[in-house]
Amino acid sequence: MFFARLSEVPRTTSFRTALIFLSLFICSFLALFGYIYWQTTGYLLNDVDAELNRTIESLSQQPMQIRLKEMLDHSINDRNNLAPSTLFNASGKPIVGPMKSVPAFGSFDQPYELSWSASGSHNRPVRFIVHRLDDSSTLVAAEDIHDIREFHELLMNALLSGGSLLILVGLIGAVALGYSARRRLDGLTRSIRHIVEGDLGRRLPVRGNGDDIDRLSEVVNGMLDAIERLMGELKGVCDDIAHDLRTPLTRLIGGLERARRHKLSEAEYVEALDEALDEAKGLMQTFRALLRISQIEAGARRSQFSIVDLNRIAADVSELFEPLAEERDINLSLVAAPHPACISGDPQLLFDATCNLLDNALKFVPNHGRVEVRVIADASRSGLSISDNGPGIAAEEREAVFRRLYRGDASRNKPGNGLGLSMVSAVARLHDMSLEVHDALPGCRMEIIGKAVNS
Template sequence: MSSVRLSDIPRTSGFRVGLVFLALFGVSFSGLSGYTYWKTAIYLKQEVDANLYRQVDSRTGQPAALRLQEIRKHADQDHEGRVPHTLFAEDGSVLAGALQALPPGEKFDIPREFRWDKPGGGHRPIRFIKHRLEDGTLLVVAQDVYDLLEFDELLVHALVSGGIVFLLVGLVGAFWLGNSTRVRLNALSEAIKRIVEGDLSRRLPVKGSYDDIDRIATVVNGMLDELERLMSEVKGVCDDIAHDLRTPLTRLIARLERAQRRGLQAEEYAQTLDAALDDAKGLLSTFRALLRISEIEDSVRRSHFAAVDLNRIGWDAVELFEPLAEERGITVQMIESTRPATIAGDPQLLFDATCNLLDNAIKFSPDHSTVTVQVSEAERRVTLTVADQGPGIPEAERDAVFRRLYRSESSRHTVGNGLGLSLVAAVSRLHDLKLEVDDARPGCIIRISGAELIG
């Protein structure tokens, strides 16, 4: 894995997504913090104002003499001047209370604030209400709001500190996310580079978290599996063409050259031409089958999909091959599912695939044996199985037999061109079906499964 430079991280999509979410959460945090601060400050001031109004109402309801006496008594008890009540004459002189001067401002009965210079030194923030009494005197009810302002300052500091911590944690998270994305993309880039250089067995790393990158890597890996299979088939086809088609071509050329060099009778010429025509037709049939497989793999036939009953396909194939099987005393039996096995597919291609499987089964089965075609259904999935009692397919060759023109050593002298199972594989891929080879002990079982019931 290549190293990740710090300067590369801000350019990653993960880092940028992290910053976007940091900005969104930052705006949300700021809005929530501002709203919390605003509501708290308003609530505390309203509580102070409500208490001041209650004090004004209480003092206003007292007789003048009692009010003067109570204010003097209150001033003696409130040594720290936390709630300084003061009564002023009309000219502004102090009659009783802790304040030495009338607070500034012409408005009455409205809470306001000012800075009170205390007689002993220092100053305190005071919130007060100035009220004119019936006798013309002025009542000032006040409350020290130093604690309120201190709490307000602490709240602001806490919100700012929380915002800074939030920002730092968000930036660290964005860098971590960007680094994580960069590391994964570096691993993907390295794997793709190896693939481009020719290592088709290499696959993109999958973390297992099933996130977007994992989904893309899984799709690309599936594409690489298919590409590797096709490349392997191309190589195998080239090898098999060179091996299997060389013999009929050599035989055809030899016959024609022999006919050219020797003076043959008309009957011998006719026999030679018939044999050459048979070889040429065999070659043409092989190439025609190759073209048909290519057409199937290109999904050209998907437009012909319709509702197909695999039970009907199986019976039609059995009826077609029963005469051929009877010549060797082979019994072909059909076991259908208990309900209609209707799937979406191309009827002709599915019939051709079944016929190829049945043809192979009869071809490699011993005389007086049994070949079974079975259609079964479980959990709304249909399976078509063809089983014989022949020599079977060795486990090492079970993947290779579906390659075009592949023929095992044991079947090279059997009539055929090695394309039957390749066509079956192509039809299975077109229909998204799973093709499996198993051992019947004795014999071979080929199973086409995964078709979903419709209707």
């Protein structure tokens, strides 16, 4: 299994990327080493050439006797022939120095190299310059460059060994990166496979280091959260439709069957038809509300976004519901923000959502109760808060109340279809706003808050 995974490593992006960077690094390494080698070699050889030219200049300016004596002393002292300079006469025979003949060269006063050895010794590299003196004799100034050649070999060996080690370490690193990436992708693949097979609660693993895969996994996990929520809502909608719409459909069918079985008068037939029409209109209103929520969640209204002042929304909604509050002797108060509370959104949708929140509060608050509409506005956020002193919402129902067609036990005897808060939740998601339920002690407080914008 391990070797099977290793065979897949070369196909990973991390391995190929590591190879590309390894190749670039090797090219940079070779270029840098080549430049150092070229500069070092040039410096050392130029130093030798400068020494040879100084020797030629010094000897060529001396009288013949002094020149011979100095070269003889040098030959006696230079027992290892590290500077085998030699003086030849006009016919090419050696006068003083270890060389037996003038080495092959191209032109005078130019540096050349040869492999030369004194009697009984190994060949050694020598760099020399041939110079013609005024008396037609030939001076060969030479320097042993064996140490320089050894230094060059040392540099080349360092290049080969260092380059080989670099390639080996780079390949090991590339394989390690590829194998690590492969293992991580295997984990992602397993998680995705489980999700595809129906485990919507599973999420892609995240290491927490904020790298590219982590960021992608976080986005995908967010998408999976939304999908799981939508699937849960869909299941809840199906269950709630089966539960809540069964009663009005049963009443509709029962009323029509009774009208068909019994001999009713014309007035009784009209009454039965009116009841059936009322039930059908109620069902149609429910499906229209469901369709509108779906359109809102699809984001079809984003094109109508503009800058909206929530102070004006709150004032219009409060004015609309004021007669209903007065009819039940409910104290409906509005607390506006001292400055504009602007967000980017659809004015009509925000108005409808606020109406649903206020209608929900008035529906459950007792007569002579209290409902407050407050506009929230600060430097970074704007929103609305609607609180009442009614029975409130139990903690275990605060998530469920936003499901479509959900109606708690306390709301079964209240008019409505269980879609008002679902619509508010859809509008909040469309506007990237948070919708939260809190205790008002007593009662309930609902807040819908978004990011503030400049008016």
